Amino acid sequence: MSADRMAGAGRSNKLLRALLYSVLILFAVYYLLPLYVMLVNSVKPLEEIRQGDMLSLPTLFTLEPWAKAWSSAQIGVQPTGLKPYFLNSVLMVVPAVTISTVLGALNGYILTKWRFRGDDVIFGLILLSCFIPFQIALIPAARILGMLGLAGTTTGLILIHVVYGLGFTTLFFRNYYAAFPTELVRAAQIDGASFFQIFRRILLPSSAPIIVVTVIWQFTNIWNDFLFGVSFGDFDSLPMTVALNNLVSSSGGVKEYNVHFAGAILAALPTLVVYIVSGRYFVRGLMAGAVKG
């Protein structure tokens, strides 16, 4: 009898597992659907999107929309495609990520290994900067960039992104270095090693994981930024996100959905690639940003 019951439990258990997997797969479909829609419709001729349905595979495969989105679509007033803006974004992201990461590493090192009176207050001030609504900074930032002659330049955007990234980069490195044995630093100090020597020879060699986390975090945030780009960018500095929005929301003319989708994928590609290549770290970065230390 007890064997019977066991078998029954096994069967209902199997049913439950099947249900569990179907729910999980259903959600996977939900999360993949928009990406699928963008992909299939970016390789269809416009006529097919208008007539056919959005979920079907293309009957006539074409890369025309991609070529158009990249090099000839009308963005604002110029028919340049997204290419120059993609370049703007790269030229903005690389220095901004590098500088904010280096500064964050040094700050984290100081706030954990060279502690002084009042350092918690300084950390608190830096940390709080992660959370301010950027609307509060738009008007004065426009003034300062104007005064510095950086209005509408990539340099100006780099400065802004470095400043508003410092809170996160400092937080990441501080939490990481807090767990690093302070005795090693003290021993090196007694041996006469300098501030920078200790950083370079003792902390830096074991910092690879947190550097990866920080770089990914900063890269996605800055690449995906829209508000600062639209507020302070110019033709020579407008980032990809703003260009994509201009492409999609430009009024007048035919709405070229396929070109919009191709453009959206182009704008998403760099962060998606980073995510696919190093998703594990990406998750860790999100967690570090959310669950402080």
Next chain:
Amino acid sequence: MNRNRLQHIIPKLVLSPSLALILIFVYAFILYTFYLSMTDSRMLPSYGFVGFENYSKLWGLRHWWRALSNLAIFGSLYIVICSVLGLFLAILLDQKIRGEGFLRPIYLYPMALSFIVTGTAWKWFLDPGIGLENTMHQWGWTGFEFSWIKDRTLAIYTVVIAAVWQSSGFVMAMFLAGLRGVDSEIIKAAQIDGASNATIYRRIIIPMMRPVFLSAFVVLAHLAIKSYDLVVALTGGGPGQATELPATFMYSYTFTRNQMGIGASSAIIMLVMIFSIIVPYLYSELKPGRQR
């Protein structure tokens, strides 16, 4: 001795540029914006002091109330749905699922996308003319109707749909990490006592995850108040003012309607909203005595 002193100055020297930047770009900017909110600034900053006039004007604007009530609808649904869905998916994924390593990144990848990309995708997918509604018609379900994005009262819910799609996977990851952090000894003890799986979750595991709920709430609430790009890309604040949020309100009053004083005062209100959530949270997290 001299060298030793130098060694103590260098760290402060290295820290000072960052601190100076933060003091200027964050705290001085807040003060400056606060000051502007008390002036008669229009297209450009001007310094005629008007006291709290902009605030009383702001609170008299139907447009602002619309932005706030939209934020209340959007924010509460966004937080609740993301948390429930995130917890639900995390619990499902925690059942020794084969292929977890395959499913997790699928749930999470939207977080890597820009809100502009998310907005673009959902804008056309929800568009009755070419998106889901049209597709259902093509498939023969001609009575199917889904035009929320064009509807003045329902459009705000499309913002919720897109935002939940983008962030729920991230909340799932937070809860999953929380679940994995629960001491397995406690669970084993409960199992030996004959507690069912559901009871273990309800009575033991979920109550132990209070800190994760709190973190998720703080992250989601501050994302909701800051939401700007998604609305711009998805609906542009429309139809009419149907999806206007404080962030889009601030931008349009400051830069397109030339009402900088009112724009600045709305930015201050946003700051107050966020800080009233964040400051107590950070304070409780960083209180001396807790881990450091």
